Amino acid sequence: xxxxxxxxxxxxxxxxxxxxxxxxxxxxxxxxxxxxxxxxxxxxxxxxxxxxxxxxxxxxxxxxxxxxxxxxxxxxxxxxxxxxxxxxxxxxxxxxxxxxxxxxxxxxxxxxxxxxxxxxxxxxxxxxxxxxxxxxxxxxxxxxxxxxxxxxxxxxxxxxxxxxxxxxxxxxxxxxxxxxxxxxxxxxxxxxxxxxxxxxxxxxxxxxxxxxx
Numbered sequence: 001x002x003x004x005x006x007x008x009x010x011x012x013x014x015x016x017x018x019x020x021x022x023x024x025x026x027x028x029x030x031x032x033x034x035x036x037x038x039x040x041x042x043x044x045x046x047x048x049x050x051x052x053x054x055x056x057x058x059x060x061x062x063x064x065x066x067x068x069x070x071x072x073x074x075x076x077x078x079x080x081x082x083x084x085x086x087x088x089x090x091x092x093x094x095x096x097x098x099x100x101x102x103x104x105x106x107x108x109x110x111x112x113x114x115x116x117x118x119x120x121x122x123x124x125x126x127x128x129x130x131x132x133x134x135x136x137x138x139x140x141x142x143x144x145x146x147x148x149x150x151x152x153x154x155x156x157x158x159x160x161x162x163x164x165x166x167x168x169x170x171x172x173x174x175x176x177x178x179x180x181x182x183x184x185x186x187x188x189x190x191x192x193x194x195x196x197x198x199x200x201x202x203x204x205x206x207x208x209x210x211x212x213x
Contacts, residue, residue, distance in 0.1 A: 030091060031091055031093075034207050035089050035091055035094070035208075036097075038088065038089060038207075038208075039085050039089050039094050039097045039098045039101070040097075040098075040101050042081070042084060042085050042088065042089075042098050042101075042102075043081060043085065043097070043098045043099070043100070043101020043102040043104075043105065044101060044102075044105050046080060046081040046084065046098070046102040046105075047081075047101065047102040047103065047104065047105025047106045047109070048105060048109070049077065049080075050077075050078055050081075050102055050103070050105070050106035050111075050117075051105070051106050051109040051110070051111065053074075053077045053078060054106070054111050054112060056074065057071070057074065058112070060074065068165075068168070068172065068176075069168075069172050069173075069175040069176035069179060070179070072176050072179035072180045072183055073179055073183050074183065074187075075153075075156060075179070075180045075183045075184065075187075076149070076153070076180075076183035076184045076185070076186060076187025076188045076191070077187050077188070078120075078124070078156075079124055079149055079152040079153055079156075079184045079187070079188040080149075080187065080188040080191060080192050081098050081099045081101075081102035081103075081121070081124075081125070082095035082096065082098055082099035082124055082125035082126075082127075082128045082129065082148075082152055083095065083128050083145055083148050083149045083152060083188050083189060083192040084098065084188075084192040084195060084196065085097065085098025085099065085125075086098070086128055086129065086132050086148065087140055087145060087192055087193065087196040087210060088196055088199070088205060088208060088210050089208065089210075090137060090140060090208065090209050090210055091137070092129075092132075092133070092137060093129070094129075095125045095126075095128045095129040095132060095148070096122065096125035096126055096129050097125070098125065099121045099122070099124050099125025099126075099128075100118065100121050100122055100125055102121060103117045103118050103120060103121020103122070103124075104118055104121070106121075116163075120155065120156065120159070123155040123159070124152045124155050124156070125152075127148075127151040127152045127154060127155055128148035128149065128151055128152045130151065131144065131147050131148040131151050132144070132148060140196075140210065141193075142189075142190065142193045145189045145190070145192055145193035145196075146185045146189035146190060146193075147189070148189065149184045149185050149187075149188035149189030149190075149192065150181050150184055150185040150189065152184055152188060153180045153181035153182075153183070153184030153185065153188075154181065156180050157176070157177035157178075157180040157181055158177065160176070160180070161173040161176060161177060196210055200212065
């Protein structure tokens with residue numbers, strides 16, 4: 001490759017990077033009152049679901065006494081807020097805002113994990129946010145939703161093993177992490193994408209680009 005070709009390639013990358021950053025900045029500045037309100041409402045609604053899911057988790061714990069990692073099959077519900085908020089609002093920061101709101105509501109209503117759920121909510125919103133960012137907030141299909149949810153699942157897959165499952169054998173911890181990510185992809189990823197489509201068809205997303213499905 002000649003010097004001119006290398007220079008042209010480098011210039012092209014710089015232009016693409018500048019354009020990407022400009023689009024993200026424009027997205028941050030484009031937040032409307034309705035975006036903030038809806039992100040908060042989604043967070044509150046999902047936070048109530050989280051609180052109910054805490055009860056489901058406690059009730060189902062005895063069913064997995066002989067293989068505790070198996071309970072992770074139901075974990076994905078706790079990871080839906082950031083993915084759903086991102087898919088509906090489609091603005092930079094929506095996944096983080098919605099996830100923190102949901103975790104905060106769950107903490108206020110009462111949870112066996114205390115205020116630690118707010119840290120979890122932050123991480124579980126930040127990771128799918130990074131996926132949406134990687135696609136420049138332009139792609140919202142099923143594949144992106146599943147990938148965003150799987151990334152959200154990486155947080156509990158790692159943190160839970162450090163904070164709660166430290167006495168488990170290594171193969172239990174690995175199995176738990178894998179099941180959490182799969183559960184996240186299916187429940188939070190596929191579930192959030194299907195729910196967004198259903199809401200769009202019902203006309204509930206009229207103020208948003210997601211109204212197109």
